Amino acid sequence: MFAAATIFYSAAWMYYVRLQPGVELGLDTTQTATGYVIDRVYAKSPAEAAGLKVKDEIRAVNGKPVARNGLLTEAWLKGRPGDQVVLTIARSGEPQPITIRATFRKAGETVPRVSWAVAAANQITGSFPILFLIVGLVVLFLRPEDRNARLLALFFASVIAAADVPGTVVAAPLQVQPFLKAYRTVFDTLLAGFFYYFFAVFPSRSPLDRRVPWLKWLLIVALALLGFGGVGTGTTRPLPPLETAMGSVVSRYLWLTVVYSAMALGFISLAWNAIATRSPEDRRKLKVVFWGTVVGLFPVVIFRGVHDFFGWNPPFWLDFAVVSLAFLFPLSFAYAVVKHRVLDIPVLLKRSARYLIVERGFVALLLVLAAVATILLANAFAARFAFDAKAAIPVGATFGVLLITAGDRVHRHVRKRLDRVFFRSAYDAQQILEELAARTLAVSTRQDLATLLERHIREALHPQSLAVYLQARDHRLVAQAAGAEQVLAPELALAASDNGTQPVELDPETAAPDSFGLPRAECLVPIRGSQDGGLQGLAVLGPRLSEEPYSSTDKRLLASVATQAGIAMRSIALAENMAERIEAERRSAQEMEIARQVQAKLLPQQAPLLPTLDCAGACIQTRAVGGDYYDFLDFGSGRLGLVLADISGKGISGALLMANLQANLRSQYALALEDIPRLLCSVNHLFYKNTETQHYATAFFAVYNEANHMLRYVNCGHNPPILLRASGEAERLEATATVLGLFEQWDCEVDQRQLFPGDVLAIYTDGVTESVGAQEEEYGEIRLLRTLESNCRESAAGMLNAVIADVQRFTVGEQPDDLTLVIARCVESSAAL
DSSP: OHHHHHHHHHHHHHHHTTOOOSEEOSEEEEEOSSSEEEEEEOTTSHHHHHTOOTTOEEEEETTEETTSTTHHHHHHHHOOTTOEEEEEEEOTTOSSOEEEEEEOEETTSSSOOOOHHHHHHHHHHTTTHHHHHHHHHHHHHHOTTOHHHHHHHHHHHHHHHHSOOOGGGGGSOTTTHHHHHHHHHHHHHHHHHHHHHHHHHSSSOOHHHHHOTTHHHHHHHHHHHHHBTTTTTTSOBOOHHHHHHHOHHHHHHHHHHHHHHHHHHHHHHHHHHHHHOOOHHHHHHHHHHHHHHHHHHHHHHHHHHHHHHHOOOOOHHHHHHHHHHHTHHHHHHHHHHHHHOSSOHHHHHHHHHHHHHHHHHHHHHHHHHHHHHHHHHHHHHHHHOGGGGGGHHHHHHHHHHHHHHHHHHHHHHHHHHHHHHHHOOSOOHHHHHHHHHHHHTTOOSHHHHHHHHHHHHHHHHOBSOEEEEEEOTTSOEEEEETTEEEEOOHHHHHHHHTSTTSOEEOOTTTOOOOTTOOSOOOEEEEEEOSTTOOEEEEEEEOOBTTOOOOOHHHHHHHHHHHHHHHHHHHHHHHHHHHHHHHHHHOOHHHHHHHHHHHHHHHSOSSOOEETTEEEEEEEEOSSSSOSEEEEEEEEETTEEEEEEEEESSOHHHHHHHHHHHHHHHHHHGGGGGTOHHHHHHHHHHHHHHHSOTTOOEEEEEEEEETTTTEEEEEEESOOOOEEEOTTSOEEEOOOSBOOBSSOSSOOBOOEEEEOOTTOEEEEEOHHHHTOBOTTSOBOHHHHHHHHHHHTTTSOHHHHHHHHHHHHHHHOOSSOOSOEEEEEEEEOOHHHHO
């Protein structure tokens, strides 16, 4: 509807701006507030014959006042040669208006024609909507889901509406005129708002928009209030109540102030973004768009501002030059799209052409087959039953309908496959991770894991080639190809070894093929499963079938999948080690020892180093393995995640559930930076789906931001952590959600606390407070708080050791439950260093 409306308005504007009356009287006029003043009367013209003079003012035509805009033009457009027109004239020296009758003649008989240069210039300026229309709508239809494409289309539609509605529009059908006027008012009113909005967020949010994100909406609302009042006349004026309250002059200048302020802010945002961006890709895109905007739109804005504030109209050729420069903006943007892939349009066009050929080719093939089969059947029927050959037609037609119906079912299936291959650029990472998480629990061999990874990565990204290398028992990275093991090329292992857990993007023109003879290796995804960060696997991806580069979203998905694969590799290693020990020694003690060592490796091996937060944690299990879990998640940029969970159950079952929970959190924890509830809802879903109904987990999840010392947390039915303030006051961080894994429908609330130097946060499991002493009494929260207070000047590790030692002294007999404790102490930055 938007495209149709814009095309219709543009076509109507270009038609009516060229429409000229077919008759004339041989005079030139200038419009005033009360009518039209005659500037010139041509010799031997009907105007001269009727007695019209220079400086006469036409007040009415055929008895109707011409103060109403367009009435004079309407009379000339509807007149025919030989028709008489009655003009009411106000003449100097005459006390009352006089009436003069004049006779129309065919236009162009005495009025000098314009030169070819002026005519050509008028044709060019009268066609200025074309480029804005083509570029805006092409980008919109190729990227309808892209906010920037929608904003660009709205902005270009507003530029088209910026030109005044031609006076000849009065010749348009009465049903069309309200639409043309309303369209012009709405989009011309919001032009400045769309201009600022577009450059505030394109190609990324400008520093100005990050500081005042509400400004773009405020400008649009203000412009609407100050401009939509003229929606019935094709002009921009305030809504009637505002115009009445402020007066027409004040409201007019307020409107102009908002308009040109928004335009100035748009230019500032564009320039600021071009200067502040650190991305070479964004800088390259902005360079073309910046100069196209400055050269193409800046002069138009300046001249329009001079006209609006001072009433100055530029000479014809200067106005033509300014309008011609405006063509540079859509041209520069089209160049940026094609040359610098501002919106990946070239790749999309190429892919769409391929899709159209394949999909329509399949439809054509079905129709041809149906027609041939129908004809053959009809002929065969007629030859066999010659006594009633006419019956062959309906029989053949019936068969053709059945064949086309069956072909349609086949086409639907094939089309789904085609859509999946050609247009799955946006995939649901959450769904892929859920399926992968569920299936990795059942993976028992490296080959199964490699097959599983290949299937999921191909389904999500459609690379031209893919190989998954996993660490063998002899520590070599090998993959399966045609039933034989292939060893990873050393140069690819070297390229992936120094990049942590993040995917490595290679230049496909220079990267060497791997040992499989893949065309080119474009993206390497390291799989690291051990705590020491050693490389346990590598996924080698060639270029994508769509020819699009691997985006940041693709890389985040690949990193999450690699993390999940690393967890699976650890589980496979654990299972293999357990099987070897069981087979070799047949002793469960050794088996449990292996499990304990592996589970210990799943817990943090060292405390995180953060200048303002001193952290320490420990987990002492009542058996070789248990269900308690704590973790420190490094988000980077001074942000740290604190996790502590208590799984229902002990021993092997608790340990496996603990590994499952850790895998779910570790594979998706990056989501917590943007949306903690989304992360925990996903973890709850996976935990609920992959465990028995009687199993659940209590958990405490928090993210500490060093920049503002803010702790944002969710308590999932866990023991309330104690926040001991430096003043001695104790706060308890009560539950904000129920336990994980017990209910399919689950939600949570995020709470937060400000931490100050000297504040101590103690997160613990019930193994601490429910330890039983000699008098059959529990250790309790009061004793825990007393121990924390008496050691509050110690480091986090010192406080941790003091609490554990006090609990162990208090406990009589065997430790009844896993004892897990995390201490986080807020300190001055210099003290931490």
